[in-house]
Amino acid sequence: MSECVETSLAETETAVFRSQDGSHPPDASGWMRPPLKTDAAAIHRLIADCPPLDLNSVYTYLLLSEHFSGTCVLAGSGDAIEGFISGYVPPGRPDVLFVWQVAVDARARGKRLARRMLHALLRRPALSGIRYVETTVGPANLASRGVFAGLAQDLGAPLREQILFPPCLFGAQHHEDEPLLRIGPFRILKAC
Numbered sequence: 001m002s003e004c005v006e007t008s009l010a011e012t013e014t015a016v017f018r019s020q021d022g023s024h025p026p027d028a029s030g031w032m033r034p035p036l037k038t039d040a041a042a043i044h045r046l047i048a049d050c051p052p053l054d055l056n057s058v059y060t061y062l063l064l065s066e067h068f069s070g071t072c073v074l075a076g077s078g079d080a081i082e083g084f085i086s087g088y089v090p091p092g093r094p095d096v097l098f099v100w101q102v103a104v105d106a107r108a109r110g111k112r113l114a115r116r117m118l119h120a121l122l123r124r125p126a127l128s129g130i131r132y133v134e135t136t137v138g139p140a141n142l143a144s145r146g147v148f149a150g151l152a153q154d155l156g157a158p159l160r161e162q163i164l165f166p167p168c169l170f171g172a173q174h175h176e177d178e179p180l181l182r183i184g185p186f187r188i189l190k191a192c
């Protein structure tokens with residue numbers, strides 16, 4: 001397969017070919033696809049089993065699957081669901097993919113599935129205009145930090161951190177700091 005190099009890259013952008021994402025190949029029986037509304041209850045169970053993630057209502061996962069499936073991804077093996085990422089493009093910021101929740105079932109961890117799901121999202125044609133990935137990760141969540149550090153490395157893009165949601169914004173609920181991690185700019189080039 002030949003590859004096309006897009007010209008007119010901004011000087012500070014890094015470019016990565018869709019076919020060279022640095023991720024591990026999926027397992028033979030592994031699959032990834034946008035979630036369907038029929039997946040919402042299973043996604044809710046997966047999130048419940050993945051502390052420290054906040055467990056949202058089943059209705060939230062129904063909305064994500066129905067209205068935001070283009071920026072969410074579900075991964076599994078055979079009949080089993082092994083991973084889920086929810087994300088969205090913030091209104092008025094069409095070059096940003098904000099990643100909300102990343103979950104990998106405990107039995108499927110350690111195989112860079114989270115990173116592969118992020119790459120799968122960035123390879124979607126509808127997301128070819130994405131130049132930045134943003135997320136919030138608590139300071140103690142080393143596995144999640146490892147996922148995003150690895151993604152930045154794959155993309156050859158800088159990763160910056162800044163204050164976004166400090167604990168005082170969570171009201172009476174005890175919640176750890178949620179600093180913003182911002183990766184980019186980068187550009188995923190089309191393979192053709």
Ligand SMILES: CC(C)(COP(=O)(O)OP(=O)(O)OC[C@H]1O[C@@H](n2cnc3c(N)ncnc32)[C@H](O)[C@@H]1OP(=O)(O)O)[C@@H](O)C(=O)NCCC(=O)NCCS
Nearest residue numbers: 050102103104109110111112113114142143144146147150
């Ligand atoms: C975070 C999570 C999604 C990672 O999924 P995963 O596919 O298993 O990720 P990996 O095992 O490939 O780990 C990613 C990186 O972090 C590293 N890592 C994993 N666990 C770690 C730990 N406890 N401490 C330090 N580094 C760790 C890995 O070595 C890997 O780095 P590498 O790619 O350079 O080898 C998964 O652990 C999870 O679902 N945790 C619970 C929910 C959660 O915390 N979600 C993220 C909230 S922001």
